[in-house]
Amino acid sequence: MKASHWPADLQQIRRLRLFHNVAVGSLNRLLKEFRACELEAGEVLLTPFNRNHHLYLLLQGQLKVYLGSLDNQPVSTLAAGDCVGEISFIDNQQPSAYVVATEPSSVLRLHRESLLKLSEHSPQLMQNLLELLCTRVRQGNQQILDSEQNANIDTLTGAFNRRWLEHVYQRESTRCAFNGRPLAMLMLDVDHFKAYNDQHGHLAGDYALCLVANTLRNQLRPKDSLVRYGGEEFVILLPEIGEEEVRRIGERLRHSLERIGSFYSPAGALPGVTVSIGLAQMRPKDSLQSLIARADQALYQAKQLGRNCLCG
Numbered sequence: 001m002k003a004s005h006w007p008a009d010l011q012q013i014r015r016l017r018l019f020h021n022v023a024v025g026s027l028n029r030l031l032k033e034f035r036a037c038e039l040e041a042g043e044v045l046l047t048p049f050n051r052n053h054h055l056y057l058l059l060q061g062q063l064k065v066y067l068g069s070l071d072n073q074p075v076s077t078l079a080a081g082d083c084v085g086e087i088s089f090i091d092n093q094q095p096s097a098y099v100v101a102t103e104p105s106s107v108l109r110l111h112r113e114s115l116l117k118l119s120e121h122s123p124q125l126m127q128n129l130l131e132l133l134c135t136r137v138r139q140g141n142q143q144i145l146d147s148e149q150n151a152n153i154d155t156l157t158g159a160f161n162r163r164w165l166e167h168v169y170q171r172e173s174t175r176c177a178f179n180g181r182p183l184a185m186l187m188l189d190v191d192h193f194k195a196y197n198d199q200h201g202h203l204a205g206d207y208a209l210c211l212v213a214n215t216l217r218n219q220l221r222p223k224d225s226l227v228r229y230g231g232e233e234f235v236i237l238l239p240e241i242g243e244e245e246v247r248r249i250g251e252r253l254r255h256s257l258e259r260i261g262s263f264y265s266p267a268g269a270l271p272g273v274t275v276s277i278g279l280a281q282m283r284p285k286d287s288l289q290s291l292i293a294r295a296d297q298a299l300y301q302a303k304q305l306g307r308n309c310l311c312g
């Protein structure tokens with residue numbers, strides 16, 4: 001980080017979010033405390049390993065914030081007007097993240113002590129700081145939510161994964177048992193999928209799996225869960241639907257795929273696929289494993305009967 005000249009521009013300071021509506025007199029007294037610095041692209045400004053005694057105000061350029069490691073995806077991007085280092089400023093601990101300049105950037109540096117002195121006389125500064133922290137907390141919460149959701153989703157098809165199935169079964173089986181309502185499971189397996197891959201290529205197979213997931217998902221209710229259970233195997237959990245109704249739904253799903261003779265994909269036109277389906281209804285004391293075992297048994301029968309049909 002290289003020191004640079006800064007013409008002590010009060011107007012520029014007043015435009016920074018941290019100093020919004022802070023009394024001009026107070027800012028004027030603070031002006032001589034700022035130090036301007038230039039960062040090169042790729043330069044690391046803060047790391048959790050180096051104690052930080054400054055608050056940095058970004059005048060120009062761009063900074064990215066990384067949690068845990070610089071190899072992770074950045075969690076936020078800071079632009080002119082933002083400040084950085086406020087968390088270690090408040091708790092006087094190591095920085096919580098890595099902050100890196102992604103392009104040549106100019107920052108103003110203010111020592112902790114100078115800002116602390118100003119904060120004693122400026123409730124507005126403290127309010128701005130609190131608002132900044134609230135923004136950071138909200139961003140953090142959103143990131144927790146996003147990563148939690150991502151951890152439950154199969155990246156190829158966008159269907160839920162097994163981790164979600166365990167969670168949602170726990171919830172729905174308890175709820176349905178408590179309300180005396182039924183809970184059904186459909187287990188679907190794409191027919192002759194090895195041959196499909198062999199004939200059209202693995203990428204075409206991937207597109208076919210996406211087609212299956214989209215076709216199924218479009219016909220389900222928000223409270224149903226479509227789960228990619230294994231390679232070409234899907235499970236659907238349907239709360240509060242009786243056996244006959246589930247059979248009708250399963251048949252409709254099977255038929256909707258059977259009807260797709262071919263579909264367009266980025267790899268060109270591809271033939272559709274059919275599915276075999278096993279149906280099982282939750283019984284008292286069923287665990288997820290025992291319900292899956294019965295759906296799987298019914299699916300096996302459907303395969304035995306020649307595929308592209310529903311059993312159970």
Ligand SMILES: Nc1nc2c(ncn2[C@@H]2O[C@H](COP(=O)(O)OP(=O)(O)OP(=O)(O)O)[C@@H](O)[C@H]2O)c(=O)[nH]1
Nearest residue numbers: 189190191192193194195197202203205206231232
């Ligand atoms: N393209 C693609 N293929 C996959 C994926 N996951 C599993 N597979 C393939 O799915 C095929 C499943 O083959 P099998 O278990 O023999 O079943 P099948 O050929 O569908 O035969 P039946 O189920 O008896 O009709 C294997 O060739 C796997 O490589 C995936 O994510 N993408």
